Amino acid sequence: MQTIQTEDYLYALAYCPFLSHKEKWKVLISDHPEFSDYTLVSDRSLAMTFQKKTAFWRYLKEFDYVTSMEEEKAAGIHTVYLSQEDYPHALRKSYEPPLVLFYKGDFSLVYKGTIGIVGARDCTEYGERFLKELLPPLVCHDLVTVSGLARGIDTYVHTKTIENGGKTIAVLGNGIGYAYPRENKPLQEEIGKNHLILSEYPLNRTPKKQYFPLRNRIIAGLSRGILVVEARERSGSLITARLALEEGRDVFAVPGSVFSEQSKGCLDLIKAGAILCQSYDDILSEWHMTV
Secondary structure, three states, X not given: OOOOOHHHHHHHHHHOOOOOHHHHHHHHHHHOHHHHHHOXXXXXXXXXXXXXXXXXXXXXXXXXXXXXHHHHXXXXXXXXXXXXXXXXXXXXXXXXXXXXXXXXXXXXHHHOOEEEEEOOOOOOHXXXXXXXXXXXXXXXXXXEEEEOOOOXXXXXXXXXXXXXXXXXXXXXXXXXXXOOOHHHHHHHHHHHHHOEEEEOOOOOOOOOOXXXXXXXXXXXXXOOEEEEOOOOOOOHHHHHHHHHHHOOOEEEEOOOOOOOHHHHHHHHHHHOOOEEOOOHHHHHHHOOOOO
């Protein structure tokens, strides 16, 4: 393989369109074993990737770094690499962290106190009312909210944080140059201008189903704790909660009616040991912050 700087290698790997998330890690640690502490990918599985590894090396020789970087610069996109010191410490400690973080906005927000807030896309008036009461005190305590810019609870979190004068981080399951969902394009632009947008995907990468569970691990990795407001029995919010628990983060869950489909996931989390959250007091008290 040609000699190439680590950051350039990671950048090309992030752009590579034909390798899956796991395949990228297999290729990476076979060429750069110093990254093996971040993953459980074993040496035994590396031989399986020979053909794709060879294809990636060809891709590496042909990859147009200059054009890609110029497009990002024109769009106001910046990058930070897993190999660099300014990579967010908490996220670096998580399992298989993004090799490259593409971002737009105020990157210093990742170093502040953060709380991930996730929930149902088809949220109810109950969930919105709860967040309306919850968010102002959290903002007053300088907590930065982290969510996924999806419809429903995510959108409400970002919007109400901004309306209350707080700061928010949106983690995308697509490239920053692509607006998804479409109706959130103005909100995405506002967050990129005055807050922070993060993604592990190149500028114009379109969303794919498999990207969203991966996006959730970034939300969990960045956050001191995760609050699940409303969630069905099987939902992406529960994936985020599970990932947060695996990373040693606090998980809070909002109780709801046993008759509500949107509350069943939260009730199951509470039954499994999540911290019951009936108001902002429950979060601030758990974190020994002045109420």
